[in-house]
Amino acid sequence: MRRIFTIGGNEAECWLTHDGSCFVLNTPDGAVPCRLDPTGAPGGYRLRVRGLVRDIRLAVGHEATFVHMNGRAFEVGRVDPVERLAARAGAAGEDRLLAPMPGVVVSVAVKPGDAVTEGQPLLVIESMKLETTLTAPRDGVIAEMPFAVGDSFGLKAVLAQLAPQEE
């Protein structure tokens, strides 16, 4: 069975199989036997991959699996292949200005219908006690400015939407 994971921003693809005696993880680098056994501690497992043995703590979230290993916490994003195909067919990324971090809107410089040029300031946000000016990713026309001054938003919220580019 195929799975796509994201680790540290990079996508990695693998297949999990079972050869009748143990699981085998198949990656572009080759096939390795692996197993995962609970240790009894909450979320505690002993992970064996080829000759390596690691005692890890693990928690499965909605979109990612979280692993504490070697004294560090790692996030392994699970990519749904179906959703990813849908996203590719959808709106081009540069039509939307996504929040680089959660914050509050300090000021809004444009309104729907305004023509903007690449680099033009669209709004000022405040996160972590600092102001950041967000600018138009390309030339175009503002379709939507979903947040007003004083509104708070989460990470990756759409802060500005440009009308689709006409070919």
Add this chain to the structure above:
Amino acid sequence: MSINKLLVANRGEIAARVVRTARAIGIRTAVLRHPAEIEAPAHLIADEVVMIEGVTPVAAYLDIPQIVAAAKKIGADAVHPGYGFLSENAGFVAALEEAGVTFVGPTSEVIDLMGDKVRARAFVEARGFPVAPSAIEDDDPTTFVERARTLGYPLLIKPSAGGGGKGMRIVREDSTLKAEIETARREGQRYFGDGRLFVERFIERPRHIEVQVMGDGQGNVVHFWERECSIQRRFQKIIEETPSPALSPEQRQDICKTAAGIARAVNYRGAGTVEFIYAPDGAFYFLEMNTRLQVEHPVTEMVTGFDLVAEQLRIAAGEPLGLQQDDIGQTGHSIELRICAEDAAADFRPAIGDILLLDEPQGEGIRVDSGILDGGKVTADFDPMLSKLIVHGADRAQAIARAREAVQNYVILGVTTNTGYLDAILAHPDFASGEVSTGFLAEQADVLTAPGEDVSGLLMAAAALSDERLVAEVMQIPEMHRRMGGWRN
């Protein structure tokens, strides 16, 4: 008077920390909770939880009439403000006074004086204590830019009413001075409702050293030694320690006596901290005085053996200090790490998420002041600090080793935290040798956030094998092939 019931007008780890001490000395406790807040440790250990309302949770914690009314309603005879929120709000102190409720902290006059950075500097300077060369806008607004220029670059612009690094700008070139002044003014206006500024000469490669003081408002003041807080990101501390590795015994006496002298000059009551900028040549300058308990107070408790909250409550009840300077020693070394929900590799972007698994370290010389519970949630409503890990060791090397082991064993899964980043700081040779300044994290950003050993193969195996649906699907296949016979991988 005596305090029978204490309302803690704060949240997170500090609310729990104050409640713990109050309970231990026989004071009944109440804490606040906004409906949007997930259950936290303080809610479980306080005798009472008072619900508060507000458009945002932060607004509720800043709502003076509502909190004073809550204190009255539950019959609290004292309020502990923690840090942040209303802890340095003179209006809050006055409102409590009017309601006949004791504020655990200094007088509103002292809060007012020290809250105004410009007045505080002038006060301190006039009494012969050292301050950095500066230009104050209010002295003559028309010549402000000119006077700033003559101090010589680099300059540091600060809001007069500021604190916590908000609105501060470093200016290295004359061409950007005016623009930076306007930005700082806007930020000051927005955060503090006050656009007045002052500029001081920015000390290159400074260290941040502060001194814990305590007074009883009856003329008695002692210090509890210094804390070094040079490990900062965005002007905010994330690792603090005591003693400072930078100070000689003579310098330590000098800076601590200066701090106590400043506190004595205002006849200080309660716990406070005098912050200094410490220059590479050994000179130090008054920065500001925080008229409250600091986030990093536990390192002081670890080396002195005193419970600072217990002392605060005793003084608030009207007791004299009852301590001589010689009563306060220092044993060993202590380090505090602030565990924050943030992505250090993405410019410290705050992270949110569900806490799917929490296992906090414990053991000899380890203290965790935590504001989170397993199964909880981290939202964008509050500051990203989740908890504090404090360690004690016989010496600095042992404290660092303990801190590293403890932070590596601090399991928080489900939300991105800075535990790995904190460990990378502790592992840095310049941290080990104590050769740091407040610019350390920015200078070493690439080293500190460098990806470690590639463990993606292990992680993929863990993620795949813990995916129950995937495992179930895979197990169907050998079964099928076995039935078909002769299947080989």
